[in-house]
Amino acid sequence: MLKRFDQLFGIDLGTSNTVIYQKGKGIVLNEPTVIAFDQLSGELLAAGTEAQAMIGRAPAHVEITYPLVNGVISNFEKTSSMLKYFVKKLQGRASFLRGSQMFISVPCGITNVQKRAIEETVVIKGAKKAVAVEEPLASALGAGLSLDEPLGHLVLNIGGGTCQVAVLSLGGVVASNTLNRAGMTLDQDIMDYVKRQYNMEIGERTAEEIKKQVGTALDSTPERTIDIRGRDLVNGLPRSIRLTSTEIFTVVNEFLIVLVETIRSTLELCPPELAGDVIEQGMLLCGGGALIEGIDERIRLETGVPVHIAESPMECTALGTGMMLGCHRVGDSGSSLIRLEPQPEESA
Numbered sequence: 001m002l003k004r005f006d007q008l009f010g011i012d013l014g015t016s017n018t019v020i021y022q023k024g025k026g027i028v029l030n031e032p033t034v035i036a037f038d039q040l041s042g043e044l045l046a047a048g049t050e051a052q053a054m055i056g057r058a059p060a061h062v063e064i065t066y067p068l069v070n071g072v073i074s075n076f077e078k079t080s081s082m083l084k085y086f087v088k089k090l091q092g093r094a095s096f097l098r099g100s101q102m103f104i105s106v107p108c109g110i111t112n113v114q115k116r117a118i119e120e121t122v123v124i125k126g127a128k129k130a131v132a133v134e135e136p137l138a139s140a141l142g143a144g145l146s147l148d149e150p151l152g153h154l155v156l157n158i159g160g161g162t163c164q165v166a167v168l169s170l171g172g173v174v175a176s177n178t179l180n181r182a183g184m185t186l187d188q189d190i191m192d193y194v195k196r197q198y199n200m201e202i203g204e205r206t207a208e209e210i211k212k213q214v215g216t217a218l219d220s221t222p223e224r225t226i227d228i229r230g231r232d233l234v235n236g237l238p239r240s241i242r243l244t245s246t247e248i249f250t251v252v253n254e255f256l257i258v259l260v261e262t263i264r265s266t267l268e269l270c271p272p273e274l275a276g277d278v279i280e281q282g283m284l285l286c287g288g289g290a291l292i293e294g295i296d297e298r299i300r301l302e303t304g305v306p307v308h309i310a311e312s313p314m315e316c317t318a319l320g321t322g323m324m325l326g327c328h329r330v331g332d333s334g335s336s337l338i339r340l341e342p343q344p345e346e347s348a
């Protein structure tokens, strides 16, 4: 039973970014999924933007980690400490969890046991109810697709830790594939490229900046350059180089070849009627990777399916979890079917 004064949160707990939607307020937080832990005192020093600012600059006893790997929580204790930290930042107190209900997005393809582990972790921390929902369903809803019709939709989410391709129909996932390569491995690929090509070491934030500034999915884009700094591996001294978009295209291209193959194999898994719907409707592209220059055009050229980028590609999943708040899910906690029926409300 939903109480009128329950606080309702929709959370996109992503490998790179955590986005929180609060019912009645909209998106209230969007921060990197990073935590800084003091190994001497065992205390959480910072999370989100503040922890990210410490990457590559922290003393040895400060451990900076991503508590999710490829979309899945790798450390429950640290993940819930991070959520608590965010909430405290939002509300000035950590006790808000009490009486709250949360819908949390999870990658599709994780097991029911993993889903329940996430739900239980949040409930143990004080939430009244937690529901794990498949990320593609949430993204599609948040991007404005209506899911209750018998019509196939293809959603491609290019996140930080995973790329998820899912064909949805009647509120459920009909076929899906998850690729454990995405924005963060692309950053790593760029770091490896610079090391190989220039004998120079760069940090992951620099690699991400290179990807955002000169990364492209098309070899025909006008050339752009970026000046970056790193450490020379031969003499150990700081050094500057200029990189071009043509070079970074070769790195992005290797990732795209694998991604396109994943899209193709998902379409192969999908019943022919739904595949027909997808060709007609086009695919929805979301997640931070949707912002790579020319990626929509490249995927359309390679697959023949029209591509529409979501209006807010990095926020639509949280918006979608927000739209599910206060609703029932049909089936048990393992079911991926969703039906948005308002929950009965108690007067207080």
Ligand SMILES: Nc1ncnc2c1ncn2[C@@H]1O[C@H](COP(=O)(O)OP(=O)(O)OP(=O)(O)O)[C@@H](O)[C@H]1O
Residues within 6 Å of the ligand: 013, 014, 015, 016, 017, 018, 070, 071, 157, 158, 159, 160, 161, 162, 163, 182, 183, 184, 208, 211, 212, 215, 286, 287, 288, 289, 291, 292, 293, 313, 314
């Ligand atoms: N302009 C941009 N160009 C290219 N990549 C970008 C851009 N902006 C953000 N990204 C990348 O998008 C990724 C984050 O996307 P998103 O927030 O959707 O991931 P996530 O939800 O945290 O991860 P996942 O869904 O895999 O768990 C990061 O790797 C980031 O570098």
Ligand SMILES: [Mg+2]
Residues within 6 Å of the ligand: 012, 013, 014, 015, 135, 157, 159, 160, 287, 317
């Ligand atoms: Mg995501």
